[in-house]
Amino acid sequence: MTDTTLNIEKVRGPWADVWAQFRKHKGAMAALVMLGTLAIFCLLGPLVWRIDPNFIESDTVKMFKMRNQGPSFAHPLGTDQLGRDMLARMMFGGRISLAVGTVAMLVAIFIGTTVGVMAGYFRRIDGLLMRLTDLFLALPLLPLLLVMIFLFRDPIAGVLGPRLGTFLLIVMAIGLTSWMQAARVVRGEVLALKEREFVLAARSIGTPSRRIITRHILPNVLSPVLVAATLGIAAAIITESVLSFLGLGFPPDFPTWGRLLYDGIAEIRTYPERVLWPGLAISLTVLSVNYIGDGLRDALDPRIRGR
Amino acid sequence: MPEPLVKVRDLKMHFPIHAGILRRKVGAVKAVDGVSFDIFEGETLGLVGESGCGKSTVGRALLRLYEPTSGSVVIGGEDIATLAPDALRKKRPTMQMVFQDPQASLNPRMTVAAIIGEPLDEHTDWDEAKKTERVYELMDQVGLNRRFANRYPHEFSGGQRQRIGIARALALNPRFIVCDEPIAALDVSIQAQVVNLLEDLQDRLGLTYLFISHDLSMVRHIADRVAVMYLGQIAELSPRDALYAAPLHPYAQALLSAVPEADPAVEATRQRIILKGDVPSPANPPKGCNFCTRCPKVIPLCREEKPRLSEVQPGRFVACHLVAANQDTAGGHASPGPEVREHNQQGELS
Numbered sequence: 001m002t003d004t005t006l007n008i009e010k011v012r013g014p015w016a017d018v019w020a021q022f023r024k025h026k027g028a029m030a031a032l033v034m035l036g037t038l039a040i041f042c043l044l045g046p047l048v049w050r051i052d053p054n055f056i057e058s059d060t061v062k063m064f065k066m067r068n069q070g071p072s073f074a075h076p077l078g079t080d081q082l083g084r085d086m087l088a089r090m091m092f093g094g095r096i097s098l099a100v101g102t103v104a105m106l107v108a109i110f111i112g113t114t115v116g117v118m119a120g121y122f123r124r125i126d127g128l129l130m131r132l133t134d135l136f137l138a139l140p141l142l143p144l145l146l147v148m149i150f151l152f153r154d155p156i157a158g159v160l161g162p163r164l165g166t167f168l169l170i171v172m173a174i175g176l177t178s179w180m181q182a183a184r185v186v187r188g189e190v191l192a193l194k195e196r197e198f199v200l201a202a203r204s205i206g207t208p209s210r211r212i213i214t215r216h217i218l219p220n221v222l223s224p225v226l227v228a229a230t231l232g233i234a235a236a237i238i239t240e241s242v243l244s245f246l247g248l249g250f251p252p253d254f255p256t257w258g259r260l261l262y263d264g265i266a267e268i269r270t271y272p273e274r275v276l277w278p279g280l281a282i283s284l285t286v287l288s289v290n291y292i293g294d295g296l297r298d299a300l301d302p303r304i305r306g307r
Numbered sequence: 308m309p310e311p312l313v314k315v316r317d318l319k320m321h322f323p324i325h326a327g328i329l330r331r332k333v334g335a336v337k338a339v340d341g342v343s344f345d346i347f348e349g350e351t352l353g354l355v356g357e358s359g360c361g362k363s364t365v366g367r368a369l370l371r372l373y374e375p376t377s378g379s380v381v382i383g384g385e386d387i388a389t390l391a392p393d394a395l396r397k398k399r400p401t402m403q404m405v406f407q408d409p410q411a412s413l414n415p416r417m418t419v420a421a422i423i424g425e426p427l428d429e430h431t432d433w434d435e436a437k438k439t440e441r442v443y444e445l446m447d448q449v450g451l452n453r454r455f456a457n458r459y460p461h462e463f464s465g466g467q468r469q470r471i472g473i474a475r476a477l478a479l480n481p482r483f484i485v486c487d488e489p490i491a492a493l494d495v496s497i498q499a500q501v502v503n504l505l506e507d508l509q510d511r512l513g514l515t516y517l518f519i520s521h522d523l524s525m526v527r528h529i530a531d532r533v534a535v536m537y538l539g540q541i542a543e544l545s546p547r548d549a550l551y552a553a554p555l556h557p558y559a560q561a562l563l564s565a566v567p568e569a570d571p572a573v574e575a576t577r578q579r580i581i582l583k584g585d586v587p588s589p590a591n592p593p594k595g596c597n598f599c600t601r602c603p604k605v606i607p608l609c610r611e612e613k614p615r616l617s618e619v620q621p622g623r624f625v626a627c628h629l630v631a632a633n634q635d636t637a638g639g640h641a642s643p644g645p646e647v648r649e650h651n652q653q654g655e656l657s
Contacts, residue, residue, distance in 0.1 A: 196411055197406045197407070197408055197411040197412035198411065198412050198413055198414040200367075200372055200404075200406070200412075201404065201406060201412050201413075201472075201475070202414075202425065203372055204370050204372055204399070204402075204403060204404045205399060205403075205425055205426045205429055205430075205475075206395075206396040206397075206399030206400070206426075206429055206430065207425065207429050208396070211429075215414075215417075215425075216414050219414075219416040220414070220415070220416060300416075301415075301416070302415060302416055302459035302461065303415055303459070303461045
C-alpha cells in the first residue's frame with residue numbers, strides 16, 4: 001500500500017457498511033421486496049384498479065346477483081356479502097392497516113424507549129417510571145381502549161374531521177397502551193449497559209448525560225428495540241382490527257384488513273377465500289417486518305457485520 | 308520540594324447499604340476510608356493491594372467518577388471533589404483514565420476513529436479535517452496503523468484495544484492519567500509492550516501516572532513510589548526501591564514476600580509470609596488497625612487504636628503502631644516482643 005491510499009481512506013460513515021451487510025441478508029432483502037410490493041399494491045393499486053371499494057349496486061336485484069361472487073375477470077378476488085369488490089377493498093384496507101401499524105408502532109416504541117432509557121439511566125426516577133409502567137400493564141387494555149375511543153372520538157373528529165380524527169385517535173390509543181413491554185426490556189438493557197466501562201470512560205471524558213445516552217446507550221439497545229418494533233407492528237394491526245370489529249375503530253363501511261377479516265369470519269365455511277386474502281396480507285406484512293427487523297439488527301451490529 | 312500535581316487528603320468513599328422493605332440505609336461499605344497521598348509532576352505512583360481493597364475505587368473517586376463521601380482531591384490547584392459540574396467538565400481534559408478491560412471500555416458500535424475522537428468532539432470546536440488529523444497523530448503515537456481508523460473494536464487484539472484506550476486518554480493532552488490495572492487483562496508478552504508504551508509516552512509528554520495494579524513486579528518496573536493499600540486504607544507509601552528492599556508495614560512485608568524471584572537460588576530460599584484468615588468485610592472493619600485480624604505481629608494496642616499514616620523515615624509513610632513506636636520512644640517501649648525487634652532491624656536496613 002502506498003501513502004496515497006492511506007490518505008484516501010477517510011473516516012467513513014457507518015451507513016454504507018450497514019446497507020452492504022443488509023443486502024447480504026437474503027431473508028431481509030426478500031422481506032423488503034415483499035413489503036415494498038404490498039405498499040405499492042395499497043398505495044398505487046387504486047390508481048389502476050378504479051373501482052370504488054364502497055360501491056354497492058343500488059338496484060336490489062342486481063345487488064343480490066353481485067353478492068358473494070367467486071374470482072372472475074371483473075372481480076379478481078370476488079365480491080363480499082354486499083357485492084363490493086374485494087380487490088379494491090383490500091387495497092384501501094391495506095392503506096389504513098399499514099399506516100396504523102407503522103405509526104402506532106412508532107408511537108409505542110418512542111414512548112417505550114424513552115421511558116425505558118430514563119428509568120434505567122436516571123436512578124432517581126426509576127421507581128416512579130417503572131410503577132407507571134406496572135400501572136399501565138395492570139390496566140385491562142381493551143376496556144380502556146373502548147373508553148378512550150368512546151370519550152374522545154367525537155371531540156377529535158369534530159376538530160380534525162372524521163377520517164384523520166379517527167386515525168389519530170386509534171393510533172395514539174394503540175401506541176399509548178402497548179409501550180410497556182418495550183420500556184421494561186429497554187430499562188433492563190440500559191441498567192446493564194450503564195455499568196459497562198465504556199460509559200464510565202465517556203463520563204471521564206466529560207460527555208454529558210444526554211450525549212452518553214444518544215451516543216453510547218441508544219445504539220446498544222437497538223436490538224431489543226427492533227424486536228419490540230417488529231412485534232409491535234403486528235400487534236397494532238391486530239388491535240386495530242379488534243377495535244374495528246367492535247365497531248369502535250373506523251366507520252363500518254371503511255375497509256381495513258382487520259375489518260375484512262372479521263367480516264369474512266362469519267362466512268368462513270362457505271367463502272374461505274374472503275378470510276384468506278386479508279389474513280394472508282396481515283401475515284405477510286408481519287413476516288416481512290420481522291425479517292427486515294432481523295436483517296437490520298444484524299446489519300447495525302458491527303460484531304456480526306462482515307461475517 | 309515542588310508542589311504536588313495531585314494532592315489527596317483524607318479521601319473517603321462509602322457506598323451505602325440499603326436493606327429491608329423501606330430500603331433504609333443500614334450501613335456502608337467503606338471501600339476507601341481516609342486515604343491521603345501526593346503525586347508529583349512527572350512521576351508514577353504505583354497503587355497495589357489485593358482484590359477488593361479499594362484500589363480502583365480510589366482511582367475512580369480521584370476523577371470523580373464516583374462522588375466521594377468526604378475528603379479533598381486537589382489536582383493542579385483545584386479541588387475536584389467539590390467542583391461544580393460545569394467547571395468539572397472543563398477540568399476533565401487535564402485528567403484521564405485508562406481502563407482495566409480494553410474489551411469493555413470501548414463501545415462496540417463505534418469505530419476506532421470515533422472512539423479516539425470522542426474527547427475532541429466534546430472539548431474542541433475543531434473541524435472534521437483537523438480532528439481526523441489529530442486522531443491519526445494519536446494512532447501513530449500509540450503505534451496503531453492509520454488504516455485501522457474505520458475498524459471496530461472487536462476486530463483488534465487485546466493489546467491493540469488497550470492502545471486505542473490509551474490514545475483516547477491522550478487525545479486532550481492530559482497532565483494526569485489514572486491507569487486502572489491497564490495490563491491485568493492482557494497476555495504477559497503484551498503487558499510488556501503496553502507498559503513500555505506508557506513509559507515511553509510519559510517520557511515524551513511528561514505525563515503523571517497513578518498506576519493501579521496487583522502485579523507487584525510490573526509496579527516495581529514502572530513506579531517511582533508505591534502505595535500499598537489494605538481494606539480501604541494505605542498501609543505504606545514508600546519510594547519503590549526502599550519498599551521492595553525492606554517493606555516496613557507487616558502487610559507490605561507479607562504482600563512482597565509473595566513476589567517470585569527470577570533467580571532460582573534466591574527463589575529457593577525465599578520465605579513467604581502466609582497470612583491466615585480472610586480480609587474483614589469493608590462494611591464492618593475492625594475497630595483498631597484494619598490489619599489487626601491477620602497481622603502476624605499484632606500487639607494489644609493494634610486492636611484498640613487506628614494507626615495513623617506518618618512519615619517514619621524521609622519519604623516513607625507507614626500506618627503501623629510497631630513502626631511508629633520505634634520512632635517515638637527510641638527503644639524505651641515496654642518489651643515489644645522479638646518479632647517487633649526483628650522487624651525494626653529490617654526497617655533500619657534500608
